[in-house]
Structures are given as structure tokens and as C-alpha cells.
Amino acid sequence: MFFKIVKNDFIRQKTVTISVFLFITMAVILAATAINNIANLIQGMSDFQESAVPADITVMHAGEYDQAEIDQFAELSSDHIAMQETMVLQNIDGSNIHFGQNQSMAGTIQDISFVVQNKNFDFILDLDNEKLDVREGFVAVPVYFMQQYDLKIGDAITVKGGEYEIEFVISDYARDYEMNASLTSSKRFVINQNDYDEMLEMQAGELEYLIEFKLNENGDSAVVQNAYNEAGLPANGPILEGKIFMMFNAMSDMAVAIVIIFISILLIVIASLCIRLTFLATIDEDIREIGVMKAMGISKKDIKKVYLNKYRVISVAAGIIGYLFSFTAVNLLNGNMRLYISSDLSGNLKYVLSLIAPLLVYFMIVLYCKQVLKRIDKISAVEALRQDSMERGKNQKYTLPLLKNKFLSTNIYMGLRDVWKRFKLYRLLFVIFIVCTFIIILPVNIYNTINSPGFSTYMGIGKHDMRIDLRRTESITEDFIKLQEELKNDDDIEKFAPYITSSYQVKNAEGSFDYINIETGDFSVFPLKYLEGRAPEGEGEISLSFANAAKDGLNKKVGDEVTVMAGGEEQTLIVTGIYQDITNGGKTAKAHTSLGVNEEAVLWYIVSIDLADGVDIHEKMDSYQNAYSTAQVNDIKEYTQQTLGNIIEQMGTVVVGGIAIAIIIAVLITALFLRMLLSKDMSQIAIMRGLGLTSNQISHQYMAGTMMVLLFGIILGVLVSNYLGEFLVSIAMSSMGAAKIEFVHIVWQTWLLCPLVLVIAVGLMIFMSCKVAVKDDLSVVLRS
Known part of the structure; x- marks a missing residue:
């Protein structure tokens, strides 16, 4: 039954x-x-x-080092360290790498290195996740560059450095566990040992070293890092743990x-x-x-x-x-x-x-x-x-009498009155329209935010028009001074600010020293939005990124003291502010220039620039790129897109999918609701027909009421997406170093285009569903 x-x-x-x-x-x-x-x-x-067997600890170092000391350290720490290997990187500027029809990689924000395959661990793989074995005359290109420049197997790339020039044929695409993601600022090209030795002999690129450690199963990363620092071993660069590479690889998906x-x-x-x-x-x-x-x-x-x-x-x-x-x-x-x-x-x-x-x-x-x-x-x-x-x-209170209507047509007024009197019935439809709007607007807001130049503030960078990154060369210090003089005398430049990032030893919560990147300069020129406090403005002041200030970082608040090793002495700095930064694992800091520059551990020189009104940014970028061939010149939007390219692309797919799903839901729910409502009101409709109202007049009543619910649902849905959405995204991003996201609202999209698409789709369904007419004998309906 x-x-x-x-x-x-x-x-x-x-x-x-x-x-x-x-x-x-x-x-x-x-x-x-x-x-x-x-x-x-x-x-x-x-x-x-x-x-890939990635390293558990990677020390990036530029400068001289003694491999024998590192081998001795690894042997003494054998309780924790299973293997040690040092990879020598030859850094080549993007402007010296050519392909296709006179194209180069000059515009990339990535540091490019040519390397040979490791022997023990940290292997670079092909697309089958097999260890790469590159033949002489060939090169394996990182997947990132394959995608960005549409490089194909069999294409040729030419590397030029001074009088040195060699052509490679692309044989493979390289997956690099440690430097795969666009968020990492370096990429490794794999070549044959003979080609590598030839480049080394010709001094084609600047040398950099990855001093890598693979730990035992029970090895303690913190213990090894502290021992490494206390031993005074080379660390002219950041020290990275393996888990950060996992986070970068998984982040976009x-x-x-x-x-x-x-x-x-x-x-x-x-x-x-x-x-x-x-x-x-x-x-x-x-x-x-x-x-x-x-x-x-x-x-x-x-x-x-x-x-x-x-x-x-x-x-x-x-x-x-x-x-x-x-x-x-x-x-x-x-x-x-x-x-x-x-x-x-x-x-x-x-x-x-x-x-x-x-x-x-x-x-x-x-x-x-x-x-x-x-x-x-x-x-x-x-x-x-x-x-x-x-x-x-039930006794129903008689409200909104028709006699009081002085502005609206009778049919529209009766439709709105019906919504008011039976809001408990309409509220389900109202909530669904809010949710559908939320599904559309939230991904759009996320996409617009990460795709905007303003997103640079969540990368620890003040908002500006363009930036010049000077690569590590023998003349980098002279180029940095010369560049500042040129910018002072350039009438097209409204303002600029030079920044130097170095690696410093900082005392952690346990009392031992860790290495962190500290940027020095004038942070009032291109200010950040601080979660708490302000930028460092005077001597002995420092601001920390959200991740650095957190409990699993330095565990500091505004007003606390931070001990930094600078110039061979300990300096005590006061924390003046906490800002957001999702780069470098989220752990960075900014200090007043009084801290000084750690000359032995300078990582990069950056100049941020705002142009005067009416100046063509692309012409100005080309001008400085030609003047400083080893520099990297980008507008801030291009810098953000190259860094977050994968996330932006995938979020675009989610935007399209969200719009399609929300429209399907809204249309189906509207049809379902109106079918139920008209069925429920059939006796009432029959009475209205009996009193002389036409089908169109009755339809207009239901259309007016449902459209009002739709419009108010969209308005509230946009507001909820803008404010509640920010809160939810901030919670999700806090683990990455950004605890307070503020959406970039493109008004014509969030308040006009997206709502209009929803109104048209649902409006057509309302129009079709509200074509009511009692075709059967009215007496039959009334008797039922």
C-alpha cells in the first residue's frame, strides 16, 4: 500500500x-x-x-661557502639528518633567454636558474613524474614557463650572457616540487652536466646555492635549524621547510x-x-x-x-x-x-x-x-x-486595504499586498533568491579582488603603478644608486621609494635565532593597510607580517620587543604594526632604515614608482627596461597576475560555474513555487475570474509580488555577499597570512550586470509561470 x-x-x-x-x-x-x-x-x-623526494630543510645562499664544514655538520647531526646535498644554481636574467620570433623572458618576475639533476634527493621530474635525464644540447623547461610562453617540445631557446651564447632544444617539461607554484619566486631549468659545465666555465650566470637536508623519519627540523644557525654556517638567504613547498603546490586547487x-x-x-x-x-x-x-x-x-x-x-x-x-x-x-x-x-x-x-x-x-x-x-x-x-x-487581520492605494496600479498593489500578508509563504522564495545571488556574487568578488592591482597590499606591497626589481649582479649596488638618481631627475615620475630586503637573524619565542626576511626603506610613501598599529617611522621600529606575529611565528603584538642580529650586534626593535602578506610563506617584516643593511645577505633591491598623470606606463616601463637590461620592470597588476596566475584562472572557471548553477536553481525554484502557489490559490483565482478580472490582470498580480521578492532578495544577497563573504574569505585566508580581506567591488558587475542576468532569467520564468487562466468550468473549481 x-x-x-x-x-x-x-x-x-x-x-x-x-x-x-x-x-x-x-x-x-x-x-x-x-x-x-x-x-x-x-x-x-x-x-x-x-x-621528487623533496628536501625537508632548504637553505638559500649567495656567496662563498665551505662544503667540508657543511659535510661535517651533517655528520655530527646524523641523529636527525639522513642526507645532505648542495645544488649549484646558475642564475640567468630573463632578458638573456630568447625564444620564438625575437621573444625573451624579460618580463617575468621569476628568478631563472639553470641546474643539473640532483643525485640523492630533491629530484626534478617530467610530466610522468619520472626523474629527468636530459641529454646534451637539450633542456627541460618548467611547466610554469611552458604555460606562460606557450613553449612546445622541440622549440629552441637561446641563452646569452656576455660573449656566451648557446642554443637548447626543449625535450621535456619539468615538474619541480620545491619551485613549481607561481607563488615561489624562482624556477629551475634542467640541462645536461656537459652543458652546465660549459656555462659555468663561461661564467654565464650568477651563482647561488641550495644547501639541502633530508631528515630521518624522527628528525627534528627545528633542532637542525637551530644547530645550523649556532654553527655559523652559510645562510645568506632564507631557510625554508619542506611543508611550505607542499602548501604552495596545493594552494590553488x-x-x-x-x-x-x-x-x-x-x-x-x-x-x-x-x-x-x-x-x-x-x-x-x-x-x-x-x-x-x-x-x-x-x-x-x-x-x-x-x-x-x-x-x-x-x-x-x-x-x-x-x-x-x-x-x-x-x-x-x-x-x-x-x-x-x-x-x-x-x-x-x-x-x-x-x-x-x-x-x-x-x-x-x-x-x-x-x-x-x-x-x-x-x-x-x-x-x-x-x-x-x-x-x-484562523482569524486574519485585515491590513493594507485597497482604498489606501494612491500610487500603484490595482494589480501591482494587490500583488505586493499578497506578499505582505503571506510573507511566511514567500519567505522561502526570498531566502532562495538571496542564496542564489550569494552563489553568483561571492566568486565574482573573489575573482575581482585577486585580479586587481590592489591585491598587492595582501602581498606586503604598497599600492603603486610600477616596480623595478634589480637582479643580483656584480654592479647591483651601483645600479641601485644610479637608478635612484635617474628617478629623481625624471619629470614623469611623481614619487618613488627604494627598498632593500636582507636576511637577518631574529630571536624566536624559545630564545634561539631564526632567519627572516626584513625589508628596509621609507614605508610612508606607499603605505600598507595595517591590521594593527602603523608602519615603522623612526629608529628602532619594526612591523611584522600577520604570520610572523602569530603564535607559531615570533608570537608578538604591537608594542612588544623583537631582538634582531644586525652588524654583529643584537638590536632591540619595537613592533609598531602588523600587516598582511601571503608571500614567502607569509613570514616577512619591515623595519626603519636605521636597522642598516645586511650587506652579506641582501636578497633583492626593489624600487616602487608612481607615475605622473598622463604618462604612458608601458612606454616608461620599456624605457627603464632598456636602460637596465638585468632589471625586471613590471606594472603592479602584471606582477600580481604572474604570482597568482593559477588561482586567478581557476577562480574564473568557478565564476562561470557559479552563475550557471545559481540561474538554474533560481529558475527551477521559481517555477516550482509559482506552480504550488497557483494551485493553492485556484479557488481564489476562480472567484476573481467570476468577479470579472481577466487572466492578464490576475497574472500581473502574481508577477508583481514575485518580482518584488526577487528584487529585494537580490539586493540583500549582494549585501550579504559583500560583507559576510569578506568575513568567510578572511577566515579561509588567515592560514596563508591574510586575516582581513576587503573585496574589490566592481559596481557595474555586482550591482548591475549579475543582478540583471538573474532578473532576466527569473523574470522570464515568472512571466511564463504566471499565465494563469481557469479554462475549466468555474463552478467546478468553486465547488472543489
């Missing part, structure tokens, strides 16, 4: 059933796709790490997965609201039948089962279909993963973890249905048989 009742209910409510089924299916597809993506990421990162999971949660909320709407309408329609069943002695549990079984079947069917479709949908998102991490994502982990989505959605839907069905407990058999509906018989 129950099966027959459920079957009849399916047939009676095809539109409702199909709509709920689609929402649950989409929720499962998105949730399973996100989990699938995370499972692929876990599997891919595991395989990548196993093949993880960020996209988090956004998708959030959208899927909103879809589950919409599906639940849709089910609630359906249940209330169905129970209202079946009130007499419920009364009859109760009078016959059928238990409340069995009556609930009649309604619940339908949604159990829907949830199971939607879960299976959503689970299967997720493996197709995930291919739209894991292109970046297949390119940068692993081409083979055929592991079994995703099949197991992806089951979490349909199971979770099933239990959430069933629990929610049980909660809604508690309303049946309140229906007595006698009252149910006496009433036509659950709401009938």
Missing part, C-alpha cells in the same frame, strides 16, 4: 519531484566533485612527493575546492527549503486524507513514512547519479593539477572519499524531512476532517 501511495505521489507531483531531485543531484555533484578534487590532490601530492564545497552546502540548504515548501503544500492539500488515516487508526510513524519514503528514494537516486557524474565534472577543475602535480590521477582514494558526499546529503535530507514532518503530530483527526487546510479558520 505504501509503495502505491508513494508511486501515486510521484505521478501527481512530477514537477516538484523532478525539481527536488535536480537540486539534490547538483548538491551531490558539487560536493562529490570538491571531495574528489581534494582526494586527487592528496593522492597526486603523495605520488609527487614520493617521486585547495582554494577552488573550498569555494565549491561552500556552494554545495548552499545547494543543500536550497534543496532543504524546497522540500519544506513541498511538504507544507502537500500536507496542506492532504489534510483530509491525513485525518482519514488517523481516524482509521494508522500510526503517526506510518503516516510520516508515506511522505518520507518519497524523499528517501529521491535522495538515494540523486546521490548515485551525482556521485557518478562528479567524476566527469572533476575533469573541468583538475587541469591545473594534472599539469603541475600529477598526470595520473587514477588512484582509488577518490572513489572512497567521494562517497562521503552522497551519504552526507542523504542523512541531512532525511533528518530535515523528519523535522518538518513533526507538523503531522499536531494534526488531530477531528480538526483535520473539519478543516480544508491547516491555516483555514
Whole structure:
């Protein structure tokens, strides 16, 4: 009997059933796709790490060093260190690397190094995650540059340095666990040992060293770093732990997965609201039948089962279909993963973890249905048989009389009045429009924020027009001084500020010394937005990045003291501010120029520039690029896009997907709601027809009310996206070094274009759904 009742209910409510089924299916597809993506990421990162065998500690050093001292240190620390290897990098400026038709890599923000494959660990891999073995005359190009410059296997690249010139043929694309991501500022080209020796003999590039350690299974990274520092071993550069490379590799795919999971949660909320709407309408329609069943002695549990079984079947069917479709949908998102991490994502982990989505959605839907069905407990058999509906018989206050309407047409006024009087009925539609708007606007805001020049403030950089990075050459100090003199005498330059970043030893919370990058200069010229406090303005002042000031960093607050080793002496600096920075693992600092420059550990020289009004930025960039061939000249937008390229590209896909999903949901829910509403009001519609109102007049009433709900839902949805969205994104970004994100709002997109698309799509559905007419005999409807 129950099966027959459920079957009849399916047939009676095809539109409702199909709509709920689609929402649950989409929720499962998105949730399973996100989990699938995370499972692929876990599997891919595991395989990548196993093949690459990355270093647990990497010391970047420029300058002289004694390998024998490092070998002795590794031997004395054998309780922690399993292997040690030093990779020698030959740094080549991008302007000296040519390809295609007179193209070069001059515009890249990356430091380019030519290396040979390591022997023991930190291997650079091909696209099959096999250890690269490059033949003489060939080169393996990092995936980052392959993608950025569209380099293909068999293309030639030419390296020029002074009188040195050699041509390589691209034989492979290189996956580099330590320098793969766009967030890392260096990339390694792999060549044959003979070619490398020839470049070394010709002194083609500046030398830099990666002093790397692979720890034992129980090795303690902190102990090794402290011992290394105390031994006074070379560290003219940052010391990086292996976990930071894992974070950089996973960041873009993880960020996209988090956004998708959030959208899927909103879809589950919409599906639940849709089910609630359906249940209330169905129970209202079946009130007499419920009364009859109760009078016959059928238990409340069995009556609930009649309604619940339908949604159990829907949830199971939607879960299976959503689970299967997720493996197709995930291919739209894991292109970046297949390119940068692993081409083979055929592991079994995703099949197991992806089951979490349909199971979770099933239990959430069933629990929610049980909660809604508690309303049946309140229906007595006698009252149910006496009433036509659950709401009938209640005294309703008469409000908003038609006589008081002086401004709107009668049909529009009656439609708005209906919304006001029955807001409890319309509020579900109102909430769904808010959620749909949120699904559209939030990804758009995230995309616009990370794609804007203003995002540089979250990278520890004040907002400016262009920047010049001087690469490490023999004449770098002279070039830096000369550049500042030229900028002072250039009328096209409105203002500029030079900055020097060096590596310093800083006392940590345990009392030992760590290395951090500290930038010195005048930070009032291009100010940052500080979470707390202000920029360092006087002698003995320093500001810390959010990650550096956190408990797992230096554990400092504004007003605390920081001990820095500078000029061979300990200096005590006062923390004046805390800012946001997602670069270099989020751990940076800025100090007043009185700290001095650690000449032996200078990492880079940067000059930030604002141009005068009317100056062509590209002409000015070309001018300084030609004058300083070894420098890197970029506008700030290009710098941000090169650093966050992968995340920006994938977020663009999420924006398109979010808009499509939200429109489908809004259109289907609107059709479902209006079908329910018109069915519920059929007697009232028949009465209005009997009083002489035309079908168009009645339609306009429903259209006016629904459009008002849509417009107010969109307005509130945009506001929620702008403010609540900022809060949620800030929470997600806090682990990366940015604790307070402020969205960049492109008003014509968030307040005009996106709402207009939603209004047009939903408006057409409202227009089609509200074409009501009682075609049957009015007396039949009135008697019913």
C-alpha cells in the first residue's frame, strides 16, 4: 500500500519531484566533485612527493661557502639528518633567454636558474613524474614557463650572457616540487652536466646555492635549524621547510575546492527549503486524507513514512547519479593539477572519499524531512476532517486595504499586498533568491579582488603603478644608486621609494635565532593597510607580517620587543604594526632604515614608482627596461597576475560555474513555487475570474509580488555577499597570512550586470509561470 501511495505521489507531483531531485543531484555533484578534487590532490601530492623526494630543510645562499664544514655538520647531526646535498644554481636574467620570433623572458618576475639533476634527493621530474635525464644540447623547461610562453617540445631557446651564447632544444617539461607554484619566486631549468659545465666555465650566470637536508623519519627540523644557525654556517638567504613547498603546490586547487564545497552546502540548504515548501503544500492539500488515516487508526510513524519514503528514494537516486557524474565534472577543475602535480590521477582514494558526499546529503535530507514532518503530530483527526487546510479558520487581520492605494496600479498593489500578508509563504522564495545571488556574487568578488592591482597590499606591497626589481649582479649596488638618481631627475615620475630586503637573524619565542626576511626603506610613501598599529617611522621600529606575529611565528603584538642580529650586534626593535602578506610563506617584516643593511645577505633591491598623470606606463616601463637590461620592470597588476596566475584562472572557471548553477536553481525554484502557489490559490483565482478580472490582470498580480521578492532578495544577497563573504574569505585566508580581506567591488558587475542576468532569467520564468487562466468550468473549481 505504501509503495502505491508513494508511486501515486510521484505521478501527481512530477514537477516538484523532478525539481527536488535536480537540486539534490547538483548538491551531490558539487560536493562529490570538491571531495574528489581534494582526494586527487592528496593522492597526486603523495605520488609527487614520493617521486621528487623533496628536501625537508632548504637553505638559500649567495656567496662563498665551505662544503667540508657543511659535510661535517651533517655528520655530527646524523641523529636527525639522513642526507645532505648542495645544488649549484646558475642564475640567468630573463632578458638573456630568447625564444620564438625575437621573444625573451624579460618580463617575468621569476628568478631563472639553470641546474643539473640532483643525485640523492630533491629530484626534478617530467610530466610522468619520472626523474629527468636530459641529454646534451637539450633542456627541460618548467611547466610554469611552458604555460606562460606557450613553449612546445622541440622549440629552441637561446641563452646569452656576455660573449656566451648557446642554443637548447626543449625535450621535456619539468615538474619541480620545491619551485613549481607561481607563488615561489624562482624556477629551475634542467640541462645536461656537459652543458652546465660549459656555462659555468663561461661564467654565464650568477651563482647561488641550495644547501639541502633530508631528515630521518624522527628528525627534528627545528633542532637542525637551530644547530645550523649556532654553527655559523652559510645562510645568506632564507631557510625554508619542506611543508611550505607542499602548501604552495596545493594552494590553488585547495582554494577552488573550498569555494565549491561552500556552494554545495548552499545547494543543500536550497534543496532543504524546497522540500519544506513541498511538504507544507502537500500536507496542506492532504489534510483530509491525513485525518482519514488517523481516524482509521494508522500510526503517526506510518503516516510520516508515506511522505518520507518519497524523499528517501529521491535522495538515494540523486546521490548515485551525482556521485557518478562528479567524476566527469572533476575533469573541468583538475587541469591545473594534472599539469603541475600529477598526470595520473587514477588512484582509488577518490572513489572512497567521494562517497562521503552522497551519504552526507542523504542523512541531512532525511533528518530535515523528519523535522518538518513533526507538523503531522499536531494534526488531530477531528480538526483535520473539519478543516480544508491547516491555516483555514484562523482569524486574519485585515491590513493594507485597497482604498489606501494612491500610487500603484490595482494589480501591482494587490500583488505586493499578497506578499505582505503571506510573507511566511514567500519567505522561502526570498531566502532562495538571496542564496542564489550569494552563489553568483561571492566568486565574482573573489575573482575581482585577486585580479586587481590592489591585491598587492595582501602581498606586503604598497599600492603603486610600477616596480623595478634589480637582479643580483656584480654592479647591483651601483645600479641601485644610479637608478635612484635617474628617478629623481625624471619629470614623469611623481614619487618613488627604494627598498632593500636582507636576511637577518631574529630571536624566536624559545630564545634561539631564526632567519627572516626584513625589508628596509621609507614605508610612508606607499603605505600598507595595517591590521594593527602603523608602519615603522623612526629608529628602532619594526612591523611584522600577520604570520610572523602569530603564535607559531615570533608570537608578538604591537608594542612588544623583537631582538634582531644586525652588524654583529643584537638590536632591540619595537613592533609598531602588523600587516598582511601571503608571500614567502607569509613570514616577512619591515623595519626603519636605521636597522642598516645586511650587506652579506641582501636578497633583492626593489624600487616602487608612481607615475605622473598622463604618462604612458608601458612606454616608461620599456624605457627603464632598456636602460637596465638585468632589471625586471613590471606594472603592479602584471606582477600580481604572474604570482597568482593559477588561482586567478581557476577562480574564473568557478565564476562561470557559479552563475550557471545559481540561474538554474533560481529558475527551477521559481517555477516550482509559482506552480504550488497557483494551485493553492485556484479557488481564489476562480472567484476573481467570476468577479470579472481577466487572466492578464490576475497574472500581473502574481508577477508583481514575485518580482518584488526577487528584487529585494537580490539586493540583500549582494549585501550579504559583500560583507559576510569578506568575513568567510578572511577566515579561509588567515592560514596563508591574510586575516582581513576587503573585496574589490566592481559596481557595474555586482550591482548591475549579475543582478540583471538573474532578473532576466527569473523574470522570464515568472512571466511564463504566471499565465494563469481557469479554462475549466468555474463552478467546478468553486465547488472543489
